[in-house]
Amino acid sequence: MAMTSAISIFRFHLPLLAICLASIDAILVAGCYISIFSFGDSIADTGNGIRCNQFDDVGRFPYGETFFHHPTGRYSDGRLIIDFIAQDIGLPLVRPYLAGTDDGEDFTCGANFAVGGATALDKKYFISKGMDVYWTNNSLNIQLESFKQLLPSLCSTDCSNRMNEWLFLVGEIGGNDYNHAFFQGRSVDEIKTFVPDVVSAIGSAIEELIKLGARTMIVPGNFPIGCIAIYLTRFQSDKREDYESETGCIDWLNQFSMYHNRLLLDELGHLRQRHPNATIIYANYYEAAMAIIRSPKEYGFGESPLAACCGGGGPYNFNNSAVCGNGAEVCSSPSSHISWDGIHLTEAAYKVIARGLLGTYTTPPISQSCPKIQRYVLDSDYDNNSASS
Template sequence: MGCKLEVLTLKIDCFLYLLAIGMLSGGGPLVMAQNPDGVVDAFPAGGGMVPAMFIFGDSLIDNGNNNDLNSFAKANYFPYGIDFNGGPTGRFSNGYTMVDEIAQLLGLPLIPPYSQASNSRDQMLHGVNFASAAAGILDITGRNFVDRLPFNQQIKNFENALDQITDNLGAVDVAQVLSRSLFFVGMGSNDYLNNYLMPNYPTRNQYNSQQFADLLVKEYTTQLSKLYNLGARKFVLAGIGLMGCIPNMVARGTTGRCDEDVNQLVLPFNENMRTMINSLSTNLPGSKFVYINVDNMFRDLLANARSYGFRIVNRGCCGIGRNRGQVTCLPFQTPCRNRKEYVFWDAFHPTEAVNVLMGKKAFSGTPQFVYPINIQQLANI
């Protein structure tokens, strides 16, 4: 056991060494600053509030990792990215995702996908996005889409990134760099959408809603603990939103309204997440956890849509069928023109306008939306 720990420590130390060296060689004059622990950090002038952000999740925050997979879950075609500088990238949005906005607010550049960054260590300097559309906490989730990168595989990819970066370096202890970076995780939605609610999966017959939530969070706890053992200390965890209100779920009914049964179905998972966060905070020394209450954010958004500038709350800007949600946005389909007035971009995902709004609330919002502190406060610890 001792040998394994030494290897792991060596791996983390080497990774952090390169991360620090990369920051030193990133160009521009350096700013030396002493943090509250007395450790001197070096960043290029105008650097971010944190050294880096590492992102794990699904299509809500995937930015291109599925592009080269043998997968049906892709968004690397027009009109996806119609409002993004550079066009389609693999983001399941017309523009920014929530983590794009959070990165900007932290003073970081947009975080590259692992599929791109793994080819160049220089691109990993401010973090890596490992998220994959159709991915879930459970490995079997999303298999209808063929290839995808479940959370367990995303963690392995993070380990591979450490291996790649440390191949030719000696061990230098700069662990403060990684310990001050943010680890953003948004998982769970597909475990319902593309597992529990799918007729070709057995899980709905095997578990009631509470049992399934317990299963998910038990596995989630193990996975987050792995990230902790790899050096993560500052975690930002996003809960599941009002899944019954996405256009695809609305389209399955005939009233044009949210499916409240589905909204109730995912509540035990969100409740379990709060319990899990309290437990992990106690059992993992030095860890800090922030919970983004996406459910509350969407309830507030739908209740006050007009005041936020939204007019259309129950159908997609781009899609086919009832509520533009029965078939999601197809290649070269013409989307709505007034995209800033839509809550949903396609059958499953929010518009850039909503992603930016939610990113801002997560960054500097009140405990109603982000608990027990917000991302800005976490970054400053």
Template sequence: MAPPNCCSPSPLPLIRFLVGILSAVLLTFPRPASTAGCFKSVISFGDSIADTGNFCKLTPAGSMCSPPYGETFFHRPTGRSSDARNRLEQSSSPTTAGCSNLFNTSLFLLGEIGGNDYNYALGLKMTTARIQELVPLVVNSIGSALQEIIKLGATTILVPGNFPIGCIPYILTNFRSSNPQDYDSSTGCLVRLNQLAELQIELNRSRKLHPHANIIYVDYYNAMMRIYASPKRFGFTGGVLKACCEGGGGGGGGSILGGGPSMRPCDEPSTYVNWDGIHFTEATYRLIAKAVVEEGLFTSPAFNLSSSSSSCVRGVTAANGRNSTFPDRDSLPNRGVGLIVQPAAAMVLVNLLFLVVVGGMSSSG
């Protein structure tokens, strides 16, 4: 694919490209009769970080459809880009609740957007200055997508920022620098690439345009930097800037998503931050979810579901804990429509980890 046109004055081409790879994932759970503030569903837009098996339905031979993916929880590959569950799947049981008043009773997750755009540009060996030109386009695309879902009736939308790209094992492996000043001395991350992850958002403008909508920024960047700054505090004693799976970045080389015999997982994935060089382990996802859902951290304005009703969000378990009530993926109904286009754009909708996915989508656009 040709390099994206970073200098286009219009965000529409990028928006069309982003829409091509967005996947709509619907998660539902019962609404307690005594609790008026609970969301009936979560509607998220995402790719491999939020995917629960759609990629494998569309591309059965895909790398995420082979071991060791899924080994920690499902003990087999399910299409999730992790050792177990992703951030959308930690707390509740799926149901087949009705869709009346779906939009205004749903929590929308829009993003994070831009990670794949930046990664793709890095793969094309663009300079950091050149990649910086993508940021306004990505930001405008976020704003355009936000306007669209609000027009459709969405009233509560979480808009996450990007992860610290300069801490990803795949990036650290493929973009090594001989200059020590390029690295953060406290974390070992590449500083110049992390600057790309500081999302420049136009959410204040959107809030003024739509005062009835509750638009919430989720700071994934600092949520992850807290882990990178003090990994042992959170139980990550095996690896922080190195992937659990050999061949997934860090000291194991630069290849990623290499499911199969050649991809050798570490003994204890829960002690690693990263799973395959790009995606995180379930332990990492759970920590971020706990920070946002239980502790009410890293959101602006403040957003804390568990403080409003313990019935809305069932507590996030310990990092190694298995949720015995979580159903096997094959028992979950397939719903929704998935659209996937190669190869880059919008690392969309990650994972707030507090509901159980209702299933993978089976059709493509």
């Protein structure tokens, strides 16, 4: 599919009433927030990356086939965690900032600044490490600057009071800082030296948001990268001790993810001490994902939880020569798979993780900042929401 054709199907088909006031009944039921603002990478990107001419494959079928029935710039077959969070709260799906206002809508309900391929650290950091820098120049700092530019149009005066009603999703971010290094052949020992800097960049962004007036933030940790098909393919080993016996994931890579998450938890603890009036919620994406990888059948997934649905063959159905959207074949039932394209997850997996965030996978629990949200979500049906984005 030509790039122009791919972009043409990304136009947002937002119903005329898909504004915050149209969702006021749902918001009152949930008793939560009136807007969501998101920062991150492809895990949360709802259409920014394709507008940066990044990763054209995500602009082709079968991306978006399950819920939207056309590609939207999301790196999945359907909705992402951020989409389910928006639906939890009763808000429209969060619009990508780079969509602008050319479709007649504004960012009253929030904006998504996440960009596929984005890093927590700026490009100059990787250049200083002698790395080949070829990815999008939309680091966390740049995304934050875009938010600052948008802010005056949302609240010309007394932004701090308005921002009390906004929910901020800061991440997942940092994964690409490590992905680029691992795939350029850097050692795990060297990449571990990046982690404090990555965590510091996330902490600085949170500090800046609090200074601007943000009061409630969800900050996700890293996924278990040792269970991701691209890593399993790249780092295949004949040594049994390299793998977790229970899951088949690569143990040393998962240990790396947990190292990042430990440092991030420490940073969030320090931030809570410095800002007791802010609610900083850690979202444990790692354990939420591991729960379904350890017991896939319990959550409705098939017997091969590590293999991609859309891929080019091999033991984990991932092949760099035939990637999803460009030469790969797609499975007949994405909802029975956890992995979508060998890097990102399916809508079905993201849905389970999003539901898990209402249970034991957030610290402090989301229900503390939004007491009615769990009852609201349990009484609602995600799939009755229209594909409005």
